[in-house]
Amino acid sequence: MSAQQAITGARVFDGDRWHDGAALVVAAGKVSAIVAEAELPAGIDRRGETGRLVVPGFVDLQVNGGGGVLLNEQPDVDGIRTICTAHAQFGTTALLPTLITDTRAVTRCAVEAGIAARAERVPGFLGLHLEGPHLSISRKGAHDPALIRPMDGEDLERVLEARKALDVLLTTVAPESVSNAQIEAMAGAGVIVSLGHSDSGHATVAAAVAAGARMMTHLFNAMSPLGHREPGMVGAALDLGHVNAGLIADGYHVDPVSIGIALRAKRGPGRIFLVTDAMSTIGTDLRSFTLNGRTIYRGGGRLTLADGTLAGADIDMVSCLHFMHEKVGLDLEEALRMASLYPAEAAGVTGRKGRLTHGHDADFVVLDADLSLRSTWIGGNPVFENRS
Incomplete structure (x- = not known):
């Protein structure tokens, strides 16, 4: 994976609220930011998850x-x-x-x-x-x-x-x-x-x-x-x-x-x-x-x-x-x-787990709209993907 990766096309829940039209940016195993997709740099590695939900692991x-x-x-x-x-x-x-x-x-x-x-x-x-x-x-x-x-x-x-x-x-x-x-x-x-x-x-x-x-x-x-x-x-x-x-x-x-x-x-x-x-x-x-x-x-x-x-x-x-x-x-x-x-x-680990905000571990789950699980990520790396 590149220095930075963006998960795009999904609704992102940061643990407090939803972000629509936004991308989850991860780098070095951590959450870098949640930003508007239009603000992503041209060369960033993107993974599309259109219509899905990205939520804290x-x-x-x-x-x-x-x-x-x-x-x-x-x-x-x-x-x-x-x-x-x-x-x-x-x-x-x-x-x-x-x-x-x-x-x-x-x-x-x-x-x-x-x-x-x-x-x-x-x-x-x-x-x-x-x-x-x-x-x-x-x-x-x-x-x-x-x-x-x-x-x-x-x-x-x-x-x-x-x-x-x-x-x-x-x-x-x-x-x-x-x-x-x-x-x-x-x-x-x-x-x-x-x-x-x-x-x-x-x-x-x-x-x-x-x-x-x-x-x-x-x-x-x-x-x-x-x-x-x-x-x-x-x-x-x-x-x-x-x-x-x-x-x-x-x-x-x-x-x-x-x-x-x-x-x-x-x-x-x-x-x-x-x-x-x-x-x-x-x-x-x-x-x-x-x-x-x-x-x-x-x-x-x-x-x-x-x-x-x-x-x-x-x-x-x-x-x-x-x-x-x-x-x-x-x-x-x-x-x-x-x-x-x-x-x-x-x-006692809210400094790194439970939210998708800057500096937290890039631990997240991608769900379909019906809450069926598509993939699981730990430290910015996919550890499970449902290919069915």
Whole structure:
């Protein structure tokens, strides 16, 4: 590619507003500008996308697997590369490979893999999400209860050391299994502390947030519900303004009506953003796979253990976008922000992700008018093109 390239003919959404009759100019992996097509220099390399939409690349903070790989089962840099490549087919340009509760040894391998992926600049790799093992057994979901345990001093030190080597480290913990002092130590070191898989009440959650927690993991799922006498974790997520919350928008984890209620109720400046909670099935025809020695079955758009417990999600980010726009009835612009800008804000990377403005990474997605995906670009380079 030349020193500069212009994407022309499309409507461009910069994360805040649409630009018509404009071109997205990229150079050296960054967004240079959005300018009127008439102002483009004569010699610039142009790529026409007439009638299409150019939008910020999707940012997914909870990705357990993809392309036939589950991070728990292949905690190495090749596994991370496969996961990132699989999700690029569906518009995700930055993601956190997510390790579900596992042994100390597997957790150590996953962290080492994340450090290697950062060093090798694996396209799409943003950092790691450690979901567990410091959760509540009463809200374990598909996590193996035999591996769930309280955080000890060694665990805390490993998390703090991992954060030094990764740009983004997110960990999901339950207040029942960590102390507020531990939350304070992690948050002080730059770890994003998310609360989830917990039966805690509003007051306990508020204390954890005061200690530094800033996120809730998959709103509504594996957490105490909103009640009329005890607001629970769901109530806390909506009430506490500085808390962001991930949401799985597949129609199985949360009903569209509940999603709409939550969006209207959420107190800011925190946001509800989209996550896939995707497993290894994404981009494959797998009908089953293994997690912690247990078989997970795929069918009817759902992933379940043998007893019917939901075990992650069988959805990609562009499908989540469709769901929010078409089933929930959200304006396209807000649905796009939930898939890009808001997770970038939650991860603290809005200086380079989530928008298409000068100096941001040239991570973008080209969509047809019906929101079907045409191509995915990371750092100004096409990493996936739909030629069908």
